[in-house]
Amino acid sequence: MSGKPGRNSVVSWNVNSIRVREAQVREWIEQYQPAVVGLQETKVPNDVWPGEAFESLGYHTVSNGQRTYNGVAFISREPAEDLVFDLPGFDDPQRRVLAGTFGDLRVINLYVPNGQAVGSEKYEYKLSWLAHLHDWLKEEMARHDKVVVMGDFNIAPKDEDVHDPEAWRGKILFSEPEHAALGKLLDLGLDDSFRLFDQEPEQFSWWDFRTRAFRRNRGLRIDLALTSHALRNQVEASWIDIEPRKAERPSDHAPVGVNIEP
DNA sequence: ATGGTAGCTGCGCTA
Numbered sequence: 613m614s615g616k617p618g619r620n621s622v623v624s625w626n627v628n629s630i631r632v633r634e635a636q637v638r639e640w641i642e643q644y645q646p647a648v649v650g651l652q653e654t655k656v657p658n659d660v661w662p663g664e665a666f667e668s669l670g671y672h673t674v675s676n677g678q679r680t681y682n683g684v685a686f687i688s689r690e691p692a693e694d695l696v697f698d699l700p701g702f703d704d705p706q707r708r709v710l711a712g713t714f715g716d717l718r719v720i721n722l723y724v725p726n727g728q729a730v731g732s733e734k735y736e737y738k739l740s741w742l743a744h745l746h747d748w749l750k751e752e753m754a755r756h757d758k759v760v761v762m763g764d765f766n767i768a769p770k771d772e773d774v775h776d777p778e779a780w781r782g783k784i785l786f787s788e789p790e791h792a793a794l795g796k797l798l799d800l801g802l803d804d805s806f807r808l809f810d811q812e813p814e815q816f817s818w819w820d821f822r823t824r825a826f827r828r829n830r831g832l833r834i835d836l837a838l839t840s841h842a843l844r845n846q847v848e849a850s851w852i853d854i855e856p857r858k859a860e861r862p863s864d865h866a867p868v869g870v871n872i873e874p
Numbered sequence: 875a876t877g878g879t880a881g882c883t884g885c886g887c888t889a
Contacts (some may be wrong), residue, residue, distance in 0.1 A: 628889085629881055653889090655882070680882055681889095726889055734888090766889095821879040821889090864880075864889080 614809035615849020615871050617644035622719060622872060624762040624835055625856075626818075626865035630654040630662060630685070633863055636856055637687075638665050640867065647689050647872075648714055650721030652764045654683035661685065678707040684721050684763075690714050700751075702744040711752070717872065718756035720749070722763030730787050738766070742793040746800070753800050759840040760870065761802060764818075766834050767794050769804055773833035775816065775825075785834055802838040805850040805870045817852050818865045826857055837870045846873040 617623065623646045627633040630651065641649065654661070654677055661675035672691040677683040684707060686692050692712025699709055708723040722745070727738035753759060767790045771777040780786040798804065806815075816831025825831060839847050849871040857866045 632881075653881095681887085728889080823878060861880090 614811055615851050617646055617851065617853055617867070617869060618871060619645050619647065620848065620871045620873060621646040621648075621869040622717070622760050622762065622837065623649045623867050623869035624652070624721065624764070624837055625649060625867035626652040626723070626764040626835060626863060628653045628655075628863040628865065630656055630683075632861060634662050634665050636859055636862070638669065640856060641666065641669060641671065641687065645689075646869065648719055649687040649867075650710065650719065650762055651685045651687070652683075652721070652723035654685050655680060656683060674710070674712070676707045676710045678705075682707045682723055684708060684710040684723055686710060686712055686719075686721060688712075688714055699741070699744045699748050701747075702741070704741070708741075713756075716758055718752065718759045720752065720759065720761045720763075722761065722765070724764060724766045726766045727784050727790070729784050730782065735784065739789055739793060742790075742797075746793070746796050749797060749800055753840065757840065757842040758846075759802070760837055760843070760872075761797070762837040762868075762870075764834060764865065765794065765836045767791065768832040768834050769794060769836070772813065773816070775814070775830040775832070780832070785832060797838065801841050803841065803844070805837045805839045805847055806833070806852075806868070808839075808844070808847060809850055815852050817868050819857065821864050835865055835868045837868060839870060843872065847871070848873050
């Protein structure tokens with residue numbers, strides 16, 4: 613791992629239900645005092661978002677929630693400004709987008725559709741969603757210099773991000789059209805921050821519950837923090853913290869993040 | 875080709 617969580621961290625964490633993971637998230641934030649945390653799969657509507665658990669630590673929160681599925685949120689030391697809750701022009705009841713500005717940093721928190729299986733209806737939705745994301749990000753990149761686009765991308769970028777690339781090649785999370793869509797996002801002027809640094813091999817951010825994949829580290833790196841070129845000389849580290857994945861009743865995802873020099 | 879586990883919900887859907 614290059615670096616570790618700290619006060620300069622901007623963090624993405626798919627918590628797979630904030631109701632179940634509330635104490636884990638609160639304790640993690642108490643330990644590291646990160647600047648911004650973007651959550652995915654909170655699975656609660658806004659009226660039962662447990663913001664008070666984090667506001668009692670001195671943090672601000674904002675939820676873009678949904679019952680049962682999806683749902684994204686920010687927990688941040690400074691309040692978010694210029695919030696965006698949707699992909700413009702993409703009418704979608706699914707709550708997957710939350711963007712906010714923290715000082716001079718634009719942070720875009722995403723829960724990219726999973727896609728279920730290549731060729732399925734949900735896969736087509738995923739690719740369409742990513743195409744609309746691209747068009748909106750192009751505008752966001754024009755409006756803002758320092759941008760972090762982070763979240764559960766449900767795409768593993770390269771072979772080294774997959775425990776068994778030959779088994780996964782062409783499958784959901786690792787198909788060519790998904791790679792093309794991610795490539796188009798990077799072409800807007802973004803880096804996969806994790807690869808700005810030398811990293812230990814076999815570092816992943818998600819391990820399937822069903823195959824008990826964590827025990828053998830059979831994972832994928834699908835949780836990403838993309839950083840704009842203007843941030844290159846401020847990005848000090850990019851890391852995955854697998855400690856919370858070892859907890860009792862963990863999320864299937866680990867928190868990932870970038871440390872950005874103020 | 876399928877199933878395994880987990881969460882939410884109310885036993886099927888999503889991941």
